[in-house]
Amino acid sequence: MSRYFVTTPIYYVKDAPHVGHAYTTVNADALARWHRLVGDDVFFLTGTDEHGQKVARAAEEQGMTPLDWTDQLSPRFAEAWAGLDISNDDFIRTTEPRHAAAVQQFLGRVHENGYIYKDTYRGLYCVPCERYYAVDELLAGNLCPDHHIPLEELEEENYFFKLSAFEQPLIDWYAANPDVVRPESKRNEALSFIKGGLNDISITRTSIDWGVRVPWDDDHVFYVWYDALINYVTAIGYGTDDERFAGWWPSVHHLIGKEIIRFHCVWWPAMCMAAGIDPPGHVQVHGWLLLGGAKMSNSSVNRIAPADLAAEYGVDPLRYHLLRDVPLGSDGEFSAEGISARYNSDLANNLGNLLSRVATVVGSKCGGVGPAPDPGSRLATVAGEVLAEASAAWEAGAPHLALESTWRLIRETNAELESAEPWKGAPGPAVDAVLGSALEVLRIVAILVVPAMPSSAEAIWGRIGLDGSPAEQRLPAAAAWGGYPGGLPVEKGAPLFPRRKD
Ligand code: MSP
Numbered sequence: 001m002s003r004y005f006v007t008t009p010i011y012y013v014k015d016a017p018h019v020g021h022a023y024t025t026v027n028a029d030a031l032a033r034w035h036r037l038v039g040d041d042v043f044f045l046t047g048t049d050e051h052g053q054k055v056a057r058a059a060e061e062q063g064m065t066p067l068d069w070t071d072q073l074s075p076r077f078a079e080a081w082a083g084l085d086i087s088n089d090d091f092i093r094t095t096e097p098r099h100a101a102a103v104q105q106f107l108g109r110v111h112e113n114g115y116i117y118k119d120t121y122r123g124l125y126c127v128p129c130e131r132y133y134a135v136d137e138l139l140a141g142n143l144c145p146d147h148h149i150p151l152e153e154l155e156e157e158n159y160f161f162k163l164s165a166f167e168q169p170l171i172d173w174y175a176a177n178p179d180v181v182r183p184e185s186k187r188n189e190a191l192s193f194i195k196g197g198l199n200d201i202s203i204t205r206t207s208i209d210w211g212v213r214v215p216w217d218d219d220h221v222f223y224v225w226y227d228a229l230i231n232y233v234t235a236i237g238y239g240t241d242d243e244r245f246a247g248w249w250p251s252v253h254h255l256i257g258k259e260i261i262r263f264h265c266v267w268w269p270a271m272c273m274a275a276g277i278d279p280p281g282h283v284q285v286h287g288w289l290l291l292g293g294a295k296m297s298n299s300s301v302n303r304i305a306p307a308d309l310a311a312e313y314g315v316d317p318l319r320y321h322l323l324r325d326v327p328l329g330s331d332g333e334f335s336a337e338g339i340s341a342r343y344n345s346d347l348a349n350n351l352g353n354l355l356s357r358v359a360t361v362v363g364s365k366c367g368g369v370g371p372a373p374d375p376g377s378r379l380a381t382v383a384g385e386v387l388a389e390a391s392a393a394w395e396a397g398a399p400h401l402a403l404e405s406t407w408r409l410i411r412e413t414n415a416e417l418e419s420a421e422p423w424k425g426a427p428g429p430a431v432d433a434v435l436g437s438a439l440e441v442l443r444i445v446a447i448l449v450v451p452a453m454p455s456s457a458e459a460i461w462g463r464i465g466l467d468g469s470p471a472e473q474r475l476p477a478a479a480a481w482g483g484y485p486g487g488l489p490v491e492k493g494a495p496l497f498p499r500r501k502d
Helices: 018-038 053-063 067-082 099-112 165-177 184-195 224-229 242-248 257-274 305-311 315-325 336-365 378-395 399-420 429-448 454-463
Strands: 003-007 039-048 090-093 117-125 132-133 153-159 251-258 282-286 290-291
Touching: 003 018, 003 117, 003 242, 018 039, 018 067, 018 251, 018 282, 018 290, 018 305, 018 315, 018 399, 039 067, 053 067, 053 090, 067 090, 067 099, 099 117, 099 224, 099 257, 117 184, 153 257, 153 305, 165 257, 251 257, 257 282, 282 305, 305 336, 315 336, 315 399, 336 399, 336 429, 336 454, 378 399, 378 454, 399 429, 429 454
Parallel strands: 003 039, 003 251, 039 090, 251 282
Antiparallel strands: 117 132, 117 153
16 A cells, blocks of 8 residues: 655635635645545645744734634634535644644754854845845835835844755755656756755744744744745654654655745755755645636635635535646636536536436336446446546646546446437336446446545435445446446436536
């Protein structure tokens, strides 16, 4: 059995999550669920990033302590994820004692290893970004390139991380591990940044005290990014359970948005090297959900709450749309028309239609009892091809292709029914063979859609009379043609995906 450790970024607790955050989390969830289906031991981690100046200021504005403030916000993420059927195994908050202990141990080790030193830092700091900028990175008038606000001049006595010492080790690491960052364009972006030369970075602050205390110097707290990245190892027992840690690290799969490449593909591997552990095994970079061409963000006027979309379209259709329409690595415009069109074409007209027409004809021609599949059906070959394609696509981090392939099986089955027209035939072996094969396809499809639409998968499974759960099946064996036993009650029920009129 192999192990699969998948992570999302830990989200800032500025506000409740929007659909952009949901995009990453749903993708991570689908990957986690796929790996459970193939029998891997899975650990799926998400959480919230709660330190830093931004949070401290927001709390102050509300007249609250930072911890009271984040105690109130962090559960909104956990609740949003529960509402989207996210199956995370852990939810980490950087304000938890287990995290402070891991950060102190990790960075204490980096310090002992000689990669942290003290110096004075002066620079232009952007509070919303939680980082300093070099003048050549700024817009005219010293404005932040992201937030378009004037930056504050800060001068501090800081501890610095010797990132410069890792220029060559990082270049060598990228050469030895060509697939560590996907897609390739993002790998090249990280590599060319490294080759452009790395400066040491300031990693502590004295100006605020909302952070993890530097263990060897009480006046300092660690800079929020330095604390945040370490969450990935805190949750698997870094510093507290060496055996557990060794079981999950370094074969992690970090899923991140493209704006945080530098932190995950340069800083983080260098920090790991400095602490004496292996760098992360995989970083999958994805693009942005856009609204009117701009990145959906906390500050967009029209940020959309995932719960509102789930209420309108259903949880599974929302998940399906996010996975199917925005390939990992590309940007995608989010629109009501887009989700609605996808819903009608794939869910109402294809999958929903297949299920309801099969159930109807089994009712009228077979007394509501599902027949066994035809061992020689052409669909058996299609199902085999689709399983192979879908597996390869999930492995390659391409959920949209896995689903596209699965829908080929659904479409071909609908086409087969249209040509055989079992609703016109007399009850008997010919009609049974066609319907049994269509039921077998529904059984296989129910398993293949577990990662995208877990509760719809359960519903299909139950409607065709199967016991247990599609999520408990193990691939590839469970998708072998002929698994539908026949003789089971098939329930017509209300349409699973009623057609939308918008
Ligand atoms: N706290 C840091 C991450 C620390 S990880 C050690 C952070 N938080 S964040 O709240 O800003 O979340 C950023 C992540 O949310 C992105 O990398 C991406 O995964 C997701 N997204 C936020 N907006 C998004 C879109 N509009 N589109 C797609 N993903 C988006 O950065």
